[in-house]
Amino acid sequence: MTAAQQVQAEAAVRLDGITKSFAANPVLRGVSLDLRPGEVHVLAGENGAGKSTLIKVLTGIHAPDDGQVVVDGAPVRFAGPGDARRRGLAVIHQELSLVPELTVADNLVLGREPRRRAGRLDRRAARAHAVAALDRVGAAIDPGTRVAELNTGQQQLVEIARALAERPRVLVLDEPTAALSDEEARTLLRIVAELRDEGLGLLYISHRMAEITAIADRVTVLRDGCVAGTMTRDDLSEDRIVTAMVGRVVENLYQHGDRGIPADIRLRVEGLTSAAVRPCSFDVRAGEVVGLAGIVGAGRSELCRLVAGFDRPSGGQVTVDGRVADPSRATAAGIVMLPESRKTQGLFLQMSIGDNVCLGTDLGRRAFGRTSAALRRQAARGYAERMRIKATGLDQRVGELSGGNQQKVLLARCLARRPSVLILDEPTRGVDIGAKADIYELVNEAAAQGVAVVLISSELPEVLGLADRVLVMSGRAIVAELAGTALTEENVIRHATGRTEPLPR
Ligand SMILES: Nc1ncnc2c1ncn2[C@@H]1O[C@H](COP(=O)(O)OP(=O)(O)OP(=O)(O)O)[C@@H](O)[C@H]1O
Ligand SMILES: [Mg+2]
Structure with a gap:
């Protein structure tokens, strides 16, 4: 047996020259990769590179236009996802599917x-x-x-x-940690490592570089529907992965914008409380970015949802530029929030990118309140280009976009509303490293224009890199405020959890 045959014989499952188009849009162009028992094979690539589509072919959701799926050395044609599951291919999709x-x-x-x-x-x-x-x-x-x-x-x-x-023998995980806190992500990575040691083959999609280098036995990078490179544990590095992904070096990912002298208080939250949050008070000045850190369940999203008027507070008040903001009319007061869950709390999947961006704004509206599709498209185009939203055009339905590109559409809509107070709940969840840099630039730009920004992120480097001040929440209350030299990763973790642990290997 040659070395190549050996690898093929060992593969639990193999993809051979997979090609797939949607309408006239080629998404996968001759992709081959194999997955062995007892390995974690990471699939990396920019938003829209074709990762989710590839695993949908692997798990029987899409039939390939060309190429084949090979299980235990024999080509198979899945009748559907149930068929793939019965052959031991389990998958956890990017969008959760529980009832x-x-x-x-x-x-x-x-x-x-x-x-x-x-x-x-x-x-x-x-x-x-x-x-x-x-x-x-x-x-x-x-x-x-x-x-x-x-x-x-x-x-x-x-x-x-x-x-x-x-009891599958292959488990495919599409961005399983995107929605998790660092602590939960660590737990999940431990489980993944255990399953690998038990002999399961794991195909793992992630945009988090630290976890990719920590967990991967091999990495395959997709770029524009083609394999841009495969690396093994011995020769992989963050730099090599990023370069293969985006074709350029991404420098200075976290760039703190030049915010100038502190301005007046724009957002004031006083004793805001509900069944889910203990009374919280804080201020954000115009042009300031305030981070909210804490583990999942600490109450960060809940607090922000009260500020943004998504949920009803049982006490306390919110003022914007000195005027009390009625909770039922927070948007009118200039408060806009990017919600945590894009599918259930924001996007209209059947509608176009243009309509989603312009929704709830005056964009594309002519005199007498009539809207014009052409005007809307024009207004949305600027945002789509700034954020490099990958789509066939602004008329494409949002439901057809890749996960990361849906997130960009939602953020574009928030900015299009020209808020005074912008609350971002995990703005770069599921977003690739190049797009992250674009989003940070937009956040800095909004702050420079005087917007008061509140940022929730489970990625500590993101909070530390962007925020002027960080409020740490624990047990549904604000327990610490960190700024200047006290604003360190250790301090945030200490206040949020009281302990630190390295990533498992
Ligand atoms: N059902 C569909 N109809 C039309 N186009 C689609 C469909 N599903 C995916 N696409 C297109 O295929 C391309 C690849 O999407 P895919 O979801 O595979 O990307 P991805 O690599 O998983 O990105 P992300 O990191 O953002 O999740 C995108 O340009 C997307 O718009
Ligand atoms: Mg995807």
């Missing part, structure tokens, strides 16, 4: 409910199954909780627990 109205236990046994002899659901067995599945991923979640009540991080763990219950 929010059902409990965790119900979601975990969905489609394979344990039955009593009379055919009725065996509740006790279902619960035991759920407890064991959650235990496998180290999730301290009551199986009786409704999924809608869980935060994104917890939902992600439930999703993984469900995939593992089928």
Whole structure:
């Protein structure tokens, strides 16, 4: 056997010259890669490079136009996702697929409910199954909780627990840590390392460089639907991956803008509280970027949702430029928030990029309130270009865009509203490294124009790199304010959690 044959024989699954187009838009152009048992194979690439499409071909959602999927040395044609699953290919997609109205236990046994002899659901067995599945991923979640009540991080763990219950030999994870805090991401990486050591083949998509270099045995980089390079553990580095991804060196990722002298207080939050947040007070000046740090569940999103009027406070008040902002009319007061979950809290997937950007703004409106599609397109074009949104055109439906590009559309809409106060909840979630740099530039630019910016991010370097001041939340209250020389990663972590741990290997 030659060395090449050896590799092929060992592969649990192989993709051979996969080609796929949507309408006339070629997305994958002859992609080949293999996945061996007991390895973590990272798939990297810019937003829209074709990563999610490739794994949809691998897991039976899309049929390739050309090329083949080879399982155990034999070419297969999947009849659908169920078919791929039965052959041991489990996948966790970028957008979670749990049923929010059902409990965790119900979601975990969905489609394979344990039955009593009379055919009725065996509740006790279902619960035991759920407890064991959650235990496998180290999730301290009551199986009786409704999924809608869980935060994104917890939902992600439930999703993984469900995939593992089928005992797959290949597990594909599409940006599993994008929505997780550093702490939760560490837990997930530990699970991934364990599964690899048990002999599972893992195909892992991520935009987080630190975790890629920590966990990967091999990295394949996709660029514009082609393989731009494959690296092994011994020869991979962050620089090599980024260069293969974007074709240029990304320098000075975190550039603190020149904000000049502090201006007047623009946003004032006084004793704002609800069932989910203890009374919180803070100020943000015009042109200032204030970071909100803390672990998932600390109350950051909840606090911001109160400020932005998404949820009703039970006490306290918000003022913008000295005027009290009525919670039901926060937008009119100039407060705009980029929400945490783009699918459920923001984008209209059936609508075009242009319409999504202009929604709720005066853009594209003629005299007498009539809107013009041409004017809207024109208004949206500037933002689309600034953010390098990858699409066939501004008329493309947002639902057809890649995950990272959807995020850019949502941010474009926030900026298009010309806010006085801009609240960003995880603005670079799922966004590639080049696009991150673009987004940071836009945040700096907004601040330079006098916008008061509040930034929630689970990526500490991002908060430290952009913010003038950082408020640390823990236990649903603000527990520390850090600025100047006190603003260090260690201090933030100490206040947020009280401990630090390195990434596992
Ligand atoms: N159903 C579809 N219809 C039309 N175009 C699509 C469809 N699905 C994906 N595309 C296009 O295919 C390209 C690749 O998308 P894909 O989701 O695979 O990117 P990705 O590498 O996963 O990006 P991200 O990092 O942003 O998630 C994009 O330009 C996208 O617009
Ligand atoms: Mg994707």
